[in-house]
Amino acid sequence: MSESNVKKGSLSRATEWISSIYRFATDRNDFRRNLVVNLGLFATGVWVARNLSDFDLMSPQPVT
Amino acid sequence: MGSVLAASSPSPPPPPSAAGSASPGVTMPPGFGMPPVPPAAPPTGSGAGKEQRAESLLPNPGAFDECHRKCKEVFPMQMEGVRLVVNKGLSNHFQVNHSLLLSTTGDSSYRFGATFVGSKQTGPAEFFPVMVGDMDNSGSLNSQIIHQISSRIRSKVAFQTQQQKFVNWQGDAEFRGEDFTAMVTFGNPDVLAGSGIIITHYLQSITPSLALGGELVYHRRPGEEGSVLSLVGRYTASDFIATLTLGSAGAHASYYHKANEQLQVGVEFEASSRMQDSSASFGYQLDVPKANLQFKGSVDSNWVVGATLEKKLLPLPLSLVLCAFLNHQKNKFQCGFGITIG
Numbered sequence: 001m002s003e004s005n006v007k008k009g010s011l012s013r014a015t016e017w018i019s020s021i022y023r024f025a026t027d028r029n030d031f032r033r034n035l036v037v038n039l040g041l042f043a044t045g046v047w048v049a050r051n052l053s054d055f056d057l058m059s060p061q062p063v064t
Numbered sequence: 065m066g067s068v069l070a071a072s073s074p075s076p077p078p079p080p081s082a083a084g085s086a087s088p089g090v091t092m093p094p095g096f097g098m099p100p101v102p103p104a105a106p107p108t109g110s111g112a113g114k115e116q117r118a119e120s121l122l123p124n125p126g127a128f129d130e131c132h133r134k135c136k137e138v139f140p141m142q143m144e145g146v147r148l149v150v151n152k153g154l155s156n157h158f159q160v161n162h163s164l165l166l167s168t169t170g171d172s173s174y175r176f177g178a179t180f181v182g183s184k185q186t187g188p189a190e191f192f193p194v195m196v197g198d199m200d201n202s203g204s205l206n207s208q209i210i211h212q213i214s215s216r217i218r219s220k221v222a223f224q225t226q227q228q229k230f231v232n233w234q235g236d237a238e239f240r241g242e243d244f245t246a247m248v249t250f251g252n253p254d255v256l257a258g259s260g261i262i263i264t265h266y267l268q269s270i271t272p273s274l275a276l277g278g279e280l281v282y283h284r285r286p287g288e289e290g291s292v293l294s295l296v297g298r299y300t301a302s303d304f305i306a307t308l309t310l311g312s313a314g315a316h317a318s319y320y321h322k323a324n325e326q327l328q329v330g331v332e333f334e335a336s337s338r339m340q341d342s343s344a345s346f347g348y349q350l351d352v353p354k355a356n357l358q359f360k361g362s363v364d365s366n367w368v369v370g371a372t373l374e375k376k377l378l379p380l381p382l383s384l385v386l387c388a389f390l391n392h393q394k395n396k397f398q399c400g401f402g403i404t405i406g
Contacts, residue, residue, distance in 0.1 A: 031340040038333060038365050041344035042317060045331035048346070049321040050304070056324060 122243035125275035128265035131298050131307045135318035138330035139347040140360035140372035143387040143400030144169060151406035157181050161198075161406075169398075174201045186212050203227045216240050236263075243269040245277075259285035273300050279311075313338055326351050367392040381406050 024033050145167035153159045163175040177198030181191045190212075197207035208222040217239050224232035236249035244267060251261035260283075267277030279294040294311030303323075309316040314336040321329045328349045335342035347362035356376035363369050370389035377384060385402035 031342070034365075035335055035342045038335070038342045038344040041346075041365055042319075042331055042333035045344065045346040046319045049319060049323070049329040049331055054323055056326070 121272065122269040123272060124240055124243060125245055125267045125269045125277070125298070127238065127245055128247060128267050128277060128279060128296070131267075131275075131277075131296055131309070132316065132318045132332075134305050135307070135320040135330040135332060138320065138328050138349045138360065139332075139345065139362045140370050140387065140389075142370060142389050142398065143372070143385070143402060144398045145172075145400055147385075147400065147402035149402065149404040151404065153406070157183070163198075175199065184212065186215070213237075257286060267296070267298075274298070275300075 024030065027033055145165055147166075148164040149161060150163075151159060151161045157180060159179045159181075161177045161179075163177065164173075165175075166172045175198050177196070179197075180193075180195040182193045184192045186192060193209060193211040195207070195209050197205065199205045203225075204227055205223065205225045207224075208220060210218065210220045212218050217237060219235070219237045221235045222232070223230065232252060234249060234251040236247055238245065238247040245265070246267075247263075247265040249261075249263040249265075251263065253260035262282045264280045265277065266279075267275055269275050275298045277296045279296065280291060281294075282291045283289065292311060292313055294309055294313070296307065296309045298305065298307040303321060305318075305320040307316075307318045314334065316335075317333040319331045321331075323329060328351075330345075330347045330349075332345045332347075333342070334344075343365050345362060345364035347360065350357075350359040352358070356378055358374045359371065361369075361371040368389060368391045370387070372385060372387040374383060374385045376382070383404040385400070385404070387398075387400040387402070389398045391397070
């Protein structure tokens with residue numbers, strides 16, 4: 001009985017935690033949330049710039 | 065003509081009437097260069113001698129305002145309406161330009177601009193003094209005078225009027241040392257009213273690649289005064305420049321990457337604690353010198369997508385600019401078309 005209560009308590013805490021993360025992630029008016037999202041976008045942009053921008057436009061086209 | 069054009073775009077930004085002066089096909093972005101890496105110290109040198117040699121090889125870090133400029137130049141400039149710019153060099157020292165802007169959202173305008181470049185040469189493409197001014201059809205004037213007072217001190221005075229009323233006036237002096245740059249700017253000083261703005265910049269080369277510095281802004285008006293301090297750090301490598309500015313007003317980070325001769329990429333992050341807002345932008349610049357074409361594109365976190373296309377129509381002295389910006393969030397679209405002659 002007590003084990004099931006403990007499990008229910010931990011399950012409800014996990015549910016609340018997930019709900020708060022979901023509310024934080026979807027609240028577009030939250031400055032901290034936008035800050036975290038834009039920092040992630042900046043880091044992604046830097047990664048793309050460093051790793052995916054080495055194509056050569058002037059290289060000859062492959063012959064089909 | 066060539067010296068006027070070269071000197072009319074020194075370190076401070078060019079006047080608005082000189083639109084389209086950037087030429088596609090520049091293989092090395094202007095001002096971009098790898099700081100010299102000090103050679104390996106000889107084994108027989110003393111410790112103090114090595115330290116002095118390392119210190120003397122630190123390059124000048126450049127101007128404080130240029131820290132984020134390399135990245136910002138990659139992004140397309142938003143333009144709306146139809147713009148016609150005619151540049152005419154009357155001599156090696158004097159150039160005039162006419163700008164006609166036809167707009168659908170704002171007022172259409174005509175601007176007349178003039179640029180005078182002196183004969184004091186301080187560098188390969190630097191002539192002083194430089195006087196740039198332009199006036200629009202309502203009588204509003206923008207002007208600036210830049211002069212190299214000595215080999216290390218450069219000064220600038222700028223004025224801006226709205227019809228007959230002065231709205232901005234500022235003067236600054238920049239000192240370039242061996243491995244540092246210091247600048248002080250006085251903005252809108254009014255001794256009678258006791259108001260004004262003082263801005264001081266300092267940038268120091270720590271290593272051939274790393275430069276650290278700061279900016280202090282002090283503003284005062286009757287009954288109110290305050291100051292804002294910002295710190296900046298810039299790391300320059302062979303193919304990228306990373307810059308970070310942190311202050312009480314917010315943060316600004318930029319990353320510039322030169323992928324190859326044709327492609328440059330820029331990523332920016334800005335956050336303002338006062339406005340409680342932040343944004344991230346991604347931009348790129350494609351140069352195709354064989355086609356005399358330059359394409360810039362950008363996308364940001366506010367769902368704004370934009371692009372500009374600039375093409376030189378050789379052998380005519382014509383340059384064509386097409387611009388389009390789309391704001392998906394606000395459902396707004398802006399497009400612009402421009403021709404530059406001369």
